[in-house]
Amino acid sequence: MTASSKATITLTVNHQAHRLEVEHPWTLLHVLRDLLDLTGTKRGCDRAECGACTVLLDGVPVYACQMLALQVGGRAVVTIEGLGDVQHLDPLQQAFLDNDGAQCGYCTPGFVLSAKALLDQNPDPTELEIRRALSGNLCRCNAYGRIIESVKAAAQLLSEAQPRP
Amino acid sequence: MPTNQPSIIGKSAPRLRLPEALTGEAKFVADIKLPGMLHGKILRSPYAHARIAAIDAGAAARLPGVHAVVTPNDAPHGRVAPDMPILDTEVRFVGDEVAAVAADDEETAQGALGLIEVEYQPLPFVTDARFALEQGAPPVHAGGNLVGGKPLTLARGDVDDGFAQADRIFEETFTTPAHSPASLEPRVAIATWEADRLTVWKVSRGVHMDQRALAMALEIPSETVRVICPHMGAGYGGKDETRLAVLAAVLAQRARRPVKIELTREEEIVAGRTRHATVTTVKVGVKNDGAITAIHATTIMLSPTYSTTGTL
The missing domain is CATH 3.10.20.30 (Beta-grasp domain)
Structure with missing residues (x-):
């Protein structure tokens, strides 16, 4: 070099x-x-x-x-x-924990960040919008169902934390 | 009255070790860095079957930044598995390990691989298990292509009697292809020596199996080998092999520094373990009401080239 x-x-x-x-x-x-x-x-x-x-x-x-x-x-x-650390999980990470939105955990940081980008732009996404936003991330353990549930739960948590006018 | 209510029963427990995976704090093997750690790369066979007539790694060893090289000529003589030397002068699939290099960084190690001169004598090969069992098929290993030397037979009940009672008999042959489990985390191993004690971090479903294989290959007592699998990015069976860790250990011993070898996705697909391709012929006897009276199935499974986790 x-x-x-x-x-x-x-x-x-x-x-x-x-x-x-x-x-x-x-x-x-x-x-x-x-x-x-x-x-x-x-x-x-x-x-x-x-x-x-x-x-x-x-x-x-x-x-x-x-x-x-x-x-x-x-x-x-x-x-x-x-985002958060283990003592102070971000609401999105908390939703993944509560909904068991991971298996081996290797794809997890990528999924969390794709979900964050979605929710930052669109706080109340439909399931189709969630699926589209996560379509660039693979989970070979096939935890997709729990991951999608986690993102839905995160949207709910965030809307409760910050009620929209 | 008991004074304490059960603390666990009936309650949902949070997933162990999931929080650190969610925050990026989880340390997978590839995330571990040791002081002075070198990076290893593996030279792989471009042939499905060949004899290595000559190999010269002198120029690679002299490249600045290269600290250790291992080839079939100078590898220790122990075996990773009964049919798998650490490195062999015969290679048995495209991607089979030929030599390995440890250097200051991956780019230097990769460059050094290009300086290793290998003279291959290509040999006949067979890739379909059905042809592998025919008379005169090229042997993958000495002693024939049927792993274990004889078919594994499982029987229950009187099958002939069951077919005799059948109203109709159906027979079909089904095939399934080999496939890579393609775990998202590629295989990786780190080896470091402290005097004569070896510590290995690797992706593993069986650290004690790896400990035995490392001890056998390096011909050292197993109590001097410690294998650690921290977080693992799944495996699905594809990570049950120890040669990668053995090569890291040999390089680390020669360089007197820790060595990490991380596989690329391409290496995972080309040289990783696969699910056996199968050819299964099933014969089923049934009554007219659909009740099954007998099943006879024969499966030919294309086993991995090396029996690193036993004969299946």
């Missing part, structure tokens, strides 16, 4: 600004997992098929394995670590 293939980017991750020296071929997934130690973002396929590496880029779910670090300079990323 020659010195000329490096670049410096600024990147906001979970509301924290980073200045990073990156190499041209590096993906956002590599930056998150290997430079910033944010290992909640999972690698499953490296080819935009499984959704395990889903993160929010300026609020929009993207596959971190398909974004070059150079493409995300100056932008804001939210990873699963940007």
Whole structure:
């Protein structure tokens, strides 16, 4: 790797600004997992098929394995670590826990973030809208039924927490 | 009157270890980093069956950033399973392990693989279990292609008598293809040595099975081997193998540093374990009212190339 293939980017991750020296071929997934130690973002396929590496880029779910670090300079990323922790679960995570919306848990961060992107835009989605929003995430354990129930429950929890006018 | 009400019975318990999976705090094997950890890559066979006539990994070993190499010429002589050496001079499927390298990073290890020179002598091969049982079929292993040497027969009751009582007899042959379980988490193993004690983190449904296989392959006492499976991104049977961990352990021993080997999705599909393809002929005897009087079924299962978890 020659010195000329490096670049410096600024990147906001979970509301924290980073200045990073990156190499041209590096993906956002590599930056998150290997430079910033944010290992909640999972690698499953490296080819935009499984959704395990889903993160929010300026609020929009993207596959971190398909974004070059150079493409995300100056932008804001939210990873699963940007939601709650085990002592303070986000209502969306709580809904997944209450509804058993996972089996092995490897696809789970990606599903939670795809669901977050949906609910941030559309607080009262139909089941079809939920299914469409989650269609970029695979769960090989086949927990889809519980995952969809979890998102419905999360919408309910969020509407109770913040009643709309 | 009992003073305490039952604390568990009748109540729904929260799922163990789900909260940390939901927050990203769960550590899967790929998420673990050890100080000084190297990254391993595996060179795989491009042939379904071949003899390795010559292999030269000298240039790979000399590449800056490479810390250890293992080839069939210098691998330890123990076996991962009775029919599976650590590395062999005969490869038996496309994707079979040929050599492995540990380097400072994955890119360097991958680059080093390209410097390993291998001279393959392609051999006849067979990929369909039906043809594998025919006279003169190319042997996958010495001793014939029927795993265990004889068919496994399960019988109950008097089948001939059942067919004699049948009003009608139906016979059909069904096939199912091999498939990859394709767990979302690819296989990964980390090995580290402390003096003569080995610790391995790997995806596993049976850490004691892995402990035995590692001890057998490396010819060390099993009490010096510890295998840890933290969170696991499912397996569905596809992760029941130990060669990956053995290769990580050999590389770690040579480099005197921890080694992690993570498979790519492509490696998972090409070289991962599959569900057996099957050819099943079923003969069923029935009464006119639909009552079944006898069933006779013969299944030919295409077993994995190596019997790493037993003969099925």
